[in-house]
Amino acid sequence: MDVFGILDRLVGFPSVAGKPNDDIAGWIEAYLAEKGAKVTLLPGPEGDRTNLFATIGPADVPGYILSGHMDVVPAGEPQWTSAPFTLRRDGERLYGRGTTDMKGFLAAALAAVPHIAGQRLTRPIHLAFSYDEEVGCRGVPHLIARLSHLCAKPLGVIVGEPSGMRAVLGHKGKAAARFTVKGRVGHSSRPDLGLNAIHAMSEVLGAAVSEAERLTHGPFNPAFQPSYSSLQAGVIAGGQSVNIIPDSCTLDLEARAIPGVDPISLLTRVKARAEALAARGYLVEWTPMSVYPALSLPQGAALATLLSRLTGEAPLAAVSYGTEAGLYQAAGLDAIICGPGDIGRAHKPDEYILASELTACRRMIEALGTRCTS
Numbered sequence: 001m002d003v004f005g006i007l008d009r010l011v012g013f014p015s016v017a018g019k020p021n022d023d024i025a026g027w028i029e030a031y032l033a034e035k036g037a038k039v040t041l042l043p044g045p046e047g048d049r050t051n052l053f054a055t056i057g058p059a060d061v062p063g064y065i066l067s068g069h070m071d072v073v074p075a076g077e078p079q080w081t082s083a084p085f086t087l088r089r090d091g092e093r094l095y096g097r098g099t100t101d102m103k104g105f106l107a108a109a110l111a112a113v114p115h116i117a118g119q120r121l122t123r124p125i126h127l128a129f130s131y132d133e134e135v136g137c138r139g140v141p142h143l144i145a146r147l148s149h150l151c152a153k154p155l156g157v158i159v160g161e162p163s164g165m166r167a168v169l170g171h172k173g174k175a176a177a178r179f180t181v182k183g184r185v186g187h188s189s190r191p192d193l194g195l196n197a198i199h200a201m202s203e204v205l206g207a208a209v210s211e212a213e214r215l216t217h218g219p220f221n222p223a224f225q226p227s228y229s230s231l232q233a234g235v236i237a238g239g240q241s242v243n244i245i246p247d248s249c250t251l252d253l254e255a256r257a258i259p260g261v262d263p264i265s266l267l268t269r270v271k272a273r274a275e276a277l278a279a280r281g282y283l284v285e286w287t288p289m290s291v292y293p294a295l296s297l298p299q300g301a302a303l304a305t306l307l308s309r310l311t312g313e314a315p316l317a318a319v320s321y322g323t324e325a326g327l328y329q330a331a332g333l334d335a336i337i338c339g340p341g342d343i344g345r346a347h348k349p350d351e352y353i354l355a356s357e358l359t360a361c362r363r364m365i366e367a368l369g370t371r372c373t374s
Contacts, residue, residue: 001111002111003108003110003358004087004355004358006031006106006107007099007353007358009027010024010098010106011086011087011096011098011099012086012087013027013085014072014085014097015072015098016074016075017072017073017131017132018135021048021049021131022048025041025070025129028070028106029054032113032127035113035114035117036056036117037113037117038055039052039053042142042146044131051128051131051140052127052128052129053128053143054127055124056113056117056121056124056125056126057116057122057123057124058121059150059152060152062153063123063152064123064124064155064158064368064372065128065154065156066109066125066127066365067128067130067158067159067160067328067335068105068106068129068130068160068161069102069129070103070129070130071132071139072098073134073346073347075097077349078349082350084097084351089355092356093352093353094352094353094355094358095351095352096351098351099353100340100342100345101345101351102160102339104341104353104361105160105161105341106129106160107358108361108362109127111362112365112366112369113127116366116369119372120373121373123155124151125365125368125369125372126150126151126154130143133324135290136291137290140324140327144327155303155334156306156334156336157328157334158336158337158338159335159336159339160340160361161321161323161343162340162341162343162345162346162353163316163337163338164340164342164357165338165357165364166311166313166316166338167304167311167315167316167336168317168318168337169299169304169315169318170223170294170296170297171294171320171322171323171326171337172258172263172322173259173263173292173294174255175257175264175267175290176234176252176254176291177271178251178252178285178286179201179252179270180249180250180284180286181200181201181248181274181277181282181283182197182247182282182284182285183195183196183197183200183247183248184245184281185244185247186245187243187244187245188242189243195247195280195281196246197246197248197282198238198239200280201250203273203277204277205233205236207270207274208233208253209233215231219261221260223317224258229256229257230256231254231255231270232253233252235251235252236251237249253267253270256322257294260296261294263291263294292327293330295323295325295326295335296329297329297334297335301334302334303334303335303336310368310371315336319337321343340354340361341353
């Protein structure tokens with residue numbers, strides 16, 4: 001089966017984040033086992049989702065991990081011009097949810113397996129495919145925790161998020177959290193008898209806006225756009241009717257941190273402002289939604305040099321989106337981003353990848369396998 005046939009099968013699985021993924025993981029397991037790879041399914045604590053780890057070559061020797069996620073974002077937008085979970089080809093373009101983010105990389109890696117397996121590897125190639133990346137990198141930490149039992153410490157991890165097949169050395173870290181303020185319901189004609197949760201939340205929102213402004217003054221890292229850490233309110237919701245005192249309000253905040261800054265720390269001032277509401281009778285809850293660290297691989301790292309040779313281009317310093325690479329680096333492994341497609345096509349109706357991008361990625365992975373024979 002070529003890379004296009006594999007992508008067709010992968011897109012056909014509606015593996016939306018937060019849903020069971022036994023079907024896609026099981027298909028990949030069977031495909032790899034048929035090609036001679038040693039495959040391990042690693043169920044997560046949810047019970048209905050699983051990571052997958054596979055090895056081609058000697059597992060007790062340091063090698064390289066090809067990392068990707070099997071989940072995709074939902075595809076409910078009405079603007080799709082074809083069925084999102086059915087691959088459609090139009091010339092060079094292959095349309096479908098996940099083609100770029102990031103089943104294209106998975107397909108290229110799987111298509112390269114027969115070539116790699118046919119060589120006498122002295123260093124292994126591992127495939128690490130995770131679940132629920134799109135809802136906060138929830139699956140891969142469980143996989144990373146098992147790595148020491150699955151293989152020798154890898155020389156590096158290539159995370160195949162869409163980068164136009166240009167290696168990327170860094171990205172910001174991220175933390176997201178939901179603040180919930182609960183007051184006391186009542187008739188709007190007697191505000192003195194209630195506790196208006198929306199009014200109280202406006203103080204928390206104000207603190208978030210002030211913190212976002214403060215962050216624009218630095219610290220700075222010129223590799224990123226913007227060059228500073230950021231914070232934004234993404235969703236606010238509360239109330240039932242204009243004549244009812246709202247007794248509940250929620251606010252979702254997201255912080256993105258340059259390397260060297262803990263993303264969780266960017267929410268601490270807002271959290272303190274919210275918790276101060278308790279003294280006035282409000283109940284305040286703070287629920288972390290997702291967190292992952294920044295990635296910062298030195299330009300002179302051996303993994304960066306390797307990817308320069310494999311792609312023929314110098315790595316980019318940084319991208320604005322986040323990946324699982326920061327989690328691998330936090331676990332003590334060198335990690336880098338390099339995959340087919342353009343992030344600008346992701347999470348949109350009529351998401352697509354180019355046939356030439358898939359071919360280039362497969363060839364890069366096959367070249368990596370050849371390097372692992374010497």
